[in-house]
Amino acid sequence: MSEDQKKQLEQQLWNIADTLRGKMDADEFRDYILGFIFYKYLSEKMEDYANDILAEDGLTYFQIVGTADEADYIEAIQEEAIEKLGYFLRPEELFSEVAKRGANSFILEDLTSILRSVEQTTMGHESEDDFVHLFEDLDLTSTKLGKTVDARNKLIVQVLNHLNNINFELKNHDRDVLGDAYEYLIGQFAAGAGKKAGEFYTPQQVSKILAKLVTVGKDKLKSVYDPTCGSGSLLLRVAKEVNEVSNFYGQELNRTTYNLARMNMIMHDVHYRKFDIKQDDTLEHPQHLDKRFEAIVANPPFSAKWSANDLFLSDDRYSQYGKLAPSSKADFAFVQHMIHHLDENGTMAIVLPHGVLFRGAAEGHIRKYLIEDRNYLDAVIGLPANIFYGTSIPTCVLVFKKCREDSDNVLFIDASNEFEKAKNQNYLTEANVQKIVDTYQSREAMEKYSHLASMAEIKENDYNLNIPRYVDTFEEEEPVDLDAVSAELQALEAEMATTDTTIAKFCDELGIAKPF
Numbered sequence: 001m002s003e004d005q006k007k008q009l010e011q012q013l014w015n016i017a018d019t020l021r022g023k024m025d026a027d028e029f030r031d032y033i034l035g036f037i038f039y040k041y042l043s044e045k046m047e048d049y050a051n052d053i054l055a056e057d058g059l060t061y062f063q064i065v066g067t068a069d070e071a072d073y074i075e076a077i078q079e080e081a082i083e084k085l086g087y088f089l090r091p092e093e094l095f096s097e098v099a100k101r102g103a104n105s106f107i108l109e110d111l112t113s114i115l116r117s118v119e120q121t122t123m124g125h126e127s128e129d130d131f132v133h134l135f136e137d138l139d140l141t142s143t144k145l146g147k148t149v150d151a152r153n154k155l156i157v158q159v160l161n162h163l164n165n166i167n168f169e170l171k172n173h174d175r176d177v178l179g180d181a182y183e184y185l186i187g188q189f190a191a192g193a194g195k196k197a198g199e200f201y202t203p204q205q206v207s208k209i210l211a212k213l214v215t216v217g218k219d220k221l222k223s224v225y226d227p228t229c230g231s232g233s234l235l236l237r238v239a240k241e242v243n244e245v246s247n248f249y250g251q252e253l254n255r256t257t258y259n260l261a262r263m264n265m266i267m268h269d270v271h272y273r274k275f276d277i278k279q280d281d282t283l284e285h286p287q288h289l290d291k292r293f294e295a296i297v298a299n300p301p302f303s304a305k306w307s308a309n310d311l312f313l314s315d316d317r318y319s320q321y322g323k324l325a326p327s328s329k330a331d332f333a334f335v336q337h338m339i340h341h342l343d344e345n346g347t348m349a350i351v352l353p354h355g356v357l358f359r360g361a362a363e364g365h366i367r368k369y370l371i372e373d374r375n376y377l378d379a380v381i382g383l384p385a386n387i388f389y390g391t392s393i394p395t396c397v398l399v400f401k402k403c404r405e406d407s408d409n410v411l412f413i414d415a416s417n418e419f420e421k422a423k424n425q426n427y428l429t430e431a432n433v434q435k436i437v438d439t440y441q442s443r444e445a446m447e448k449y450s451h452l453a454s455m456a457e458i459k460e461n462d463y464n465l466n467i468p469r470y471v472d473t474f475e476e477e478e479p480v481d482l483d484a485v486s487a488e489l490q491a492l493e494a495e496m497a498t499t500d501t502t503i504a505k506f507c508d509e510l511g512i513a514k515p516f
Contacts, residue, residue, distance in 0.1 A: 006177055009166070010184040013037065016162045017185070019155070028144065030189040031137040031256060036163055037182065038263045039135075042087065042118065043095035044168050049085060050077050065091050078121070086127030086272040087118050099164040102157035108140045108149070111156070127272040130262055137256050179236070179268035186231050186264070190389050201230060202299040203387060205428040206351065207237040212437045213379075213399055214295040214347040215241040225249040225293035227282040227337055228300040232261035235275075236268050238295055248275040249293065251282045283333050286317075288341065296338050296348035302391065303353055306330040316340060321369050323362040331356045332366045339376060339400060347378075348400045353393055354382075357465035368463040371410070371455075376400045379411040379440055382467045384419040386426045396467070399440070409452045411443050414471040448473045 013033075020029035050061035054073070064073045078088045091097065093114045101107055115135040122131040146152035168178050190201035202210075215221065215238060224238045229250030239245045248270060252258040258279035265275045278287035283306045308327035312318045317340040318333075325332035331352050338348050356363065357380065371377050378399045385394040394416055415436050419426045439450050451470045461469050500516060507514045 006180065009177070010181045012166055013181055013185055014188055016159065017188075019159050019162060030186075031260075032145075032159070034182070034185060034189075034260065034263065035135055035138040036159060037185075038267060039115065039118075040095040040163050041168060041170075041178065041267055043089060043093075044170050045085060046081060046087075046089045047091075047094055048171055049081060050091075053077055053080060061091050061094075082121060082125050082127070086122060086125070087131055088121040089114075089118060093117065095160070096164055099157075099160040102153075102160055106149075106153050108153050108156060112140050130266070130272040130275070130277075134259055134262060137259060179264070182264060182267045183233060183236070186233065186260070201389065202234055202351070203389070203427070204233075204237075205430075205433055206299070206383070206387065207234050207297075208433050209381075209397065209428075209436055210234060210297045210299075210349040210351070211237040211241045212433070213349040213397070213440060214238065214297055216347070216437075216441055218294075219243045221245045221294050223247045223249060223291070223293045223343075224295040224297070225288065225291075225338075225341060226297050227251050227286075227334065227341075228253075228298050229261050229277060230257055230299070232264040232277070234297045234299065236264065236270075238297060239268075239270075246274070248277075249288055249291065250275075250277040251287050252277065252279055253281050255279060283330060283337060286337065289316075291341065292343040292346070293341050294343050294346045296342055296346065297350070298334060298338060298348075299351040300331070300334040302393070302395075303329040303331055303355065306333055308333075321366050323365045325366065326362055329355070329359075329363070332363050335370075335398070335400075336366065339370070339374075339402075342400065342402055344402050346402065350398055350400075351383075351395050352398060354396055354466075356398070357396060357467065364463065367465065370400070371458060371463055374402075375404065375407055375455075376402055377410050378404050378406070379413065380465050380467060380470075381413040381436060381440070382416045382471075384416050384426050384428070387419065387428060389425075406443060409443075409454050410458060411440065411450065412453055412465075412467055412470040413439055413450045414467050414473055415449070416467075417473070 017029065017033045020032055047061050053076075054060060054064065061077075064070050067073070074090065081088045098107055098111055098114065101110070115138060119131050119134060122128045140152065140156065142152075145155050170178065186201055187204065211234070214224075219242050221238070221242055221244070224235055224245055224247075226232075226234050227250070229235060229252050232248075232250060235248045235250055239248075248265065250261060252261055258277065261277050262275075265277065266272070276288070280287055305328060306325070308324045308330075310324075312324055313322075317337050318324055321336060325336070335350060335352075335356075338350060342348050356367070378401045379397075381397040381399070383395045383397065386392040388395065413436060415432065418428075418432045418435065420429055420432075421427075439446065443452060444450065445452050449471065453470045457470070458465070503516075504514050
C-alpha cells in the first residue's frame, strides 16, 4: 500500500467519526468509533481464516450456511479459530452481515449480543484475559446516541454502513497498515481531548525517541514493558525499531484505556500469546513483579500522587534505597519500579518533569543512590516545552542501564530549543529526533547541545542534574555601540523639536492651547 493510499484510509476512518462528532465528548465517541473498527477487523480476520480452512473443500465461510454439514463445519472452525485467533464469530455475526441487516431491521440488541459473544467464546481459553470485557465501553443503550431507541439504532446503522464501505483488505496489506491507521485515529482523538489525552497517548515523535534509545544496537528483543502503557502506542513503537519482539508487557490504571491498549495490540496483529497487559495501579498493585525486561519505556503521569505507605520500605522495588518518593510526587517511584524490572542487559527510558533533576529531600537521596551507588544513569535529555497533550511544561528523558558501557560519565543533551511550532503545540521533526538519537549513540560532546559529565563533576554539583549546569547554552549579546546610541538619541531629540514647532503653529492657527 502506498503512502497516499494509507493516508486515504486514515482520512476515510476519521471522516466516519464525523457521524458521532458533536453528539458527545471526544473521548466518548472515540470509544464507539474505535470499538466498531475493531469489531470489523475481528470479522474480516475471522472470515479470511475460515475461508482458508474451507478452501480445500471449495467453499467459503458464507457458503456453509444452510448446508447439511454446517454444524460440523462451525464446530471445527471454532476450535481452530479459538486456538489460532483467540476468538470466534459465526458467519451471521460478522460485521458485514450485521450492517446489511441494519438496513431493514432493528439491530441494537443483536449487536450487543454479538459483541458479548466474542468475549464469551474465549472463556476458559488461553486468550480469555486478552478479550474479556473488551467491548464494555460500547454502551448501545446510551441516550447520548439518541433520545429514542429508534434514533440510536438509526445512528449506529449509519456508522456501520460507512465502515462497511471500506474494505480493510487484511490479506493484501502490510500488517501494520490498518494498525497504523488505528493509531492515527487515537492520535487525532488525543489532539482533541485536551488534558485527558495525556492519560492514553504519547506524541509519536516522543515515542520514537524512547523506542530508538532502548533499541540501540539491537535487532531483536526478548521483551518490552511499559508500566503506564496507555493505549499501547509506546510498546508498539518499540516493535517498529527492531525485527522482532518476542513478548509485550504493560499495565494501565484506567479501565477504558486498558481496553484500548488490548484492541491496539490486536489491530497491529500482535498474537494474543505475545502480549500480557494488565489493569491496575502499577505502583500500588504491580502485576508483573516476577519478571525482568530487556527494554522498558514509559511516559507516566507527571508528579502523580501515590500512597508512599511505609510498608513499601520492605518492598523489593524500594527497600534498597532507604527512602520513598514523596506521596505528592510519584515520579521517582516509577523510576524505582522500572529499575526493579530492568534486566541486566536492558535499557529503560522514561519521560519525566524537570523537577526530578534537582528536587531535594527524598528525591535527592534516591537520585544520588542511583548515580553514586548503582551507577545506572546513562543519559539526561532535555525536551522542548509544549510538546505533550494536556501540559505545556518542558520535560526530560532519563535513560538507565544496569550494565553501562560508559560507566565513568553521564551524557547530557539539551534539545529544548530544537523544535518546530504548530498552531497550539510545538513538535519535533524527524531531524530533531535523529539528532538526539545520533548524539546518544556517539556520546559526542557538542557545543551548546551536549556534554559528557564525569562522575566527579556530578558529585561536585551535589548530584543536581539540572541540564544548564552541564550544557552551556548561554548566547552572548552583541556589544552595544554607545556612541551610535548617543548619536541616535540626539537625532531623535532634534526630530521631536521640529515636530513640537509644527504642532505649536497649528495650535496658534486654530486658537487652541498647546499640549505642552
